[in-house]
Amino acid sequence: MIKIEKLTYRDLMENHGDPETPEGLQQIKSEIISVQVPFLLQPHNVKIVKCHKYVAESYIDALEEILKYFGEKFIIENNLNRFSGCHVIRKTSNKRWWSIHSWGMAFDHLANLGPYGPPSLIPYHFINAFLKRGFGWGGNWRGKKDGMHISVTGT
Numbered sequence: 001m002i003k004i005e006k007l008t009y010r011d012l013m014e015n016h017g018d019p020e021t022p023e024g025l026q027q028i029k030s031e032i033i034s035v036q037v038p039f040l041l042q043p044h045n046v047k048i049v050k051c052h053k054y055v056a057e058s059y060i061d062a063l064e065e066i067l068k069y070f071g072e073k074f075i076i077e078n079n080l081n082r083f084s085g086c087h088v089i090r091k092t093s094n095k096r097w098w099s100i101h102s103w104g105m106a107f108d109h110l111a112n113l114g115p116y117g118p119p120s121l122i123p124y125h126f127i128n129a130f131l132k133r134g135f136g137w138g139g140n141w142r143g144k145k146d147g148m149h150i151s152v153t154g155t
Contacts, residue, residue, distance in 0.1 A: 114147020
């Protein structure tokens with residue numbers, strides 16, 4: 001199993017680029033890689049995900065475990081292959097912070113089962129594949145939950 005260490009927001013800003021500056025944006029872009037996922041992600045037949053090189057191996061390792069546990073037929077029949085994205089440079093909804101997606105270290109999976117706000121209906125084994133590799137999960141947030149959100153910081 002390939003495990004990551006959680007990073008803080010400060011770690012991201014200081015060591016992986018500040019999205020506010022041209023130099024920081026260049027650093028962020030230089031650390032993004034393309035990885036092939038082990039099963040087709042929908043709704044756009046995604047086979048390649050762009051993410052940060054720090055999380056890439058752990059991310060793929062988690063998806064491979066999910067595939068092995070559920071099987072491709074079950075994943076497709078139960079819409080466990082829904083993917084809403086990873087790397088997109090943007091602020092959070094309150095506009096105070098940069099989203100962890102800006103660094104390509106957050107993934108949104110299964111928005112259909114884990115939307116922002118209501119309790120998540122995402123299967124335990126799906127989320128656990130990420131948690132045991134060091135990722136944080138928005139379904140564990142103290143405030144409003146974000147069940148689709150998996151990230152290196154937990155936020």
